[in-house]
Every structure is written in C-alpha cells, then in structure tokens.
Amino acid sequence: MALPRRLPWDWYDGLVPESAILDDECHVESSYQFLLDRSQPPHGVRVHRGASVHGLTAFDLGPHGVLTFGAFSITNGAQFICDDEITIGSGSMVGWNTVVMDSRRVPVDPDARRAVLERVPVAEPRRLLGEVETAPVRIGSNAYIGFDVMVMPGVTVGDGAVVGSRSVVWNDVEPHTVVVGNPARIVRRLSADPAALVPTPDGPRAYDEVLSRGLDAGGEFLPRT
C-alpha cells in the first residue's frame, strides 16, 4: 500500500498520499486528514495495526515529518504539527482540538520571523516552511490526552499518563500520573498492576508486556518511552 490510494469509506474526494504507510488493519477515516501533509518518502504518516484516526484530525507534516500512531491508539479531531518526529504509543488516546507540535514553525526573533512570513506566499504549497529548531514529541503507551491540550515540542508523555483537558504540556510527564493546567502539573498518581491481564484481540496479555512490546501483531514494536 505505497501508492496514492482511495479509502473505500472516504467522505472526501481525495487520495491518501504516497508517503503514508497504513496498516491493513487500521482505520483512517478520510483522506481529508492529509490535506496539509507535505511529507516526502521515506518520511510521512504511519498508522499501525488496530489504530484509528477519526474526524477532522489534521496531519500537518513538513517534508521531513514522521508521525506514528501506535497499535490500537485512538485519535479524534487532533492536529499534529510535525516537521521532525511525533510518536503516539500503543493504545493511547488523543482528544478533539488537541495540538501536538514538534516545532513552532516560526523564529522567536521578530525580524527573522518577518522574513519567514514573506516566503509563505511564494511557497508551493503556500505554507509556513518551518525553518526553526524542532524537538521530537513522544507520547507513551496507554496515555490519555484530553480535549484542547497543547503538547509542546520536545515533550515526552510517559506510559499510562493522563493529561487533563486544556492543559499546556511544557515538561515531560511521568508515567502513570495525572497532569493538568498551564504549565501542566501532577495532581494525582495512578497505579497499575504490571501483571494484570488485559484482554486483547490476540488473547490476554500482561499490562506490563503491552507497555513494553506494544500491540502490533508482528515483531515490529514501538519503542517504550
């Protein structure tokens, strides 16, 4: 599945770009989500087995962006500004209007920013080109990112963490904590029995094994955060 292709259930009259690698057992709702995707192979969007990406989720990838949705992750109506690397772990969830960015796409210095903005109208496609420092974002496995959250460049969200709605995540989030606010801070710690059995389509798996090995069927697993 490496050629531009039509999704049989698509409500938008478009094609999934060549750069995207979609597992046969994933669900990407629409090619509309790729409208802003400028990634060039070998970069692009990767959607693993059992993952679903719903609604008006936007893949805003620059030419070198790699955006990976881990196995059985669920994303709905979120925006990904990706010029470098953004990874969502197995079974994680990302809510509506959440923006995950690995770049601010503009320089902090106003004079430098002016020059970047003046290149937009002549760019093809007509977009900000992202000529600034980037920092990869990693969201672990079984994390839950609420509505309207901002995840800033360079952040790692640990396995099993929960990020409350409208939080702005500036710093790494410890595994199995609940964070809220701007800047997001820990308000609670969660506990999980590593040996607890989780029912999966392939049979029961220990919670810790799911976190460490992901939920892909083959040997290719996402790295643990």
Added chain:
Amino acid sequence: MTWLDGTLPRNVRLGDNTVITGPDAFKRFHTQQDPGLVIGANCTMDLTHFSFQPDGLVEIGDWCVFASVVLMCEERITIGNHVAIGWNSYVMDSDFHPMEPVQRLADALACSPLGVAAGLERPAIPTKPVVIEDDVWIGPGCMIFKGVRIGAGSFIEPGSILTTDVPPRSRVVGNPAQVVGSV
C-alpha cells in the same frame, strides 16, 4: 486576491496576492459595515472564521498567516503586518453576553426563538477594540479577549489566555498570560 471556497462578500477588501481558504470562512459574516473586512497584500488565511456582528470591522495588514483562527468581532479588531496566528486560536472584542446575572438572563430570553418572535430587545453588551501590532506571533490554542493590545514583535506561546495588554517584544505564557521575558 480571492476566497477559494466561495464568492467573496461585497464588503470585503483584499490586497494583492491574498488568499482565504475554508468553506466556513464567511458563514457568520453578518457585518453591515462597508468595508467590514480589509486584508492587505500577500496574506494567507487558511480555515479562518470571520464571525462578525453588524457593526464589526476588522483590518489586517500585509504578510499575515492565519491557520484555523476564529475572529469574533462586534466592534473593531485591528491587526498589523507580519502577524502569524496558529491553530484553534480566538480573537474577540466582546464578552457577547452580559456578566451581570439579571441582564444575562434577559439576554438569553431575547436571543431565544420565542424572544426574537416577541421582539424582546437585547441589553447593551460592552465591547472594546482589540489591537495586535506588527510582527506578533500567536501560537496555537490562544485566546485574545476584548480590549487587549499586543505590542509589536511579541511572541505569545501556545495555550496562552490574554486578558490584559502586552508590551512590545514580550514573550508571554499562561492562563492568565504573563510576560516571562523579552524577544
């Protein structure tokens, strides 16, 4: 100088090489002012909503880039040159409904279908113009509330909620937003 997804309303003035995209750009464009929206040259307005009430007037300079921004204008919003605004940010010059509880209830009734049919009048709602000066960057997920002036060159980090003025060349973060440095 075009809106790619429809026919531009007559009271919109666009400068050379300015492009607006998105089917909903003018769905709530109710301003009776002429012009009601003025955008300079070389601007890129992707998926932006121009939600203006009858007296609203918005002026935007040259070389601006907006992505999925909601501009809600009852009175006046003025935006300079080289201003970039990121995903899901809102700029508004009104509270839209009264703060005072009795007035607010009266407003809710006046806005209801039965209130409209009965000709109930809405109470006065305070508005205050918003000014965003040249070279300002507003990151994704920000809100700029009524009466705010953002000084030239300022850098508004994602998720900031602005209720007060920002001096020029400030770096701003938080809810409520605070100046944490200069650029």
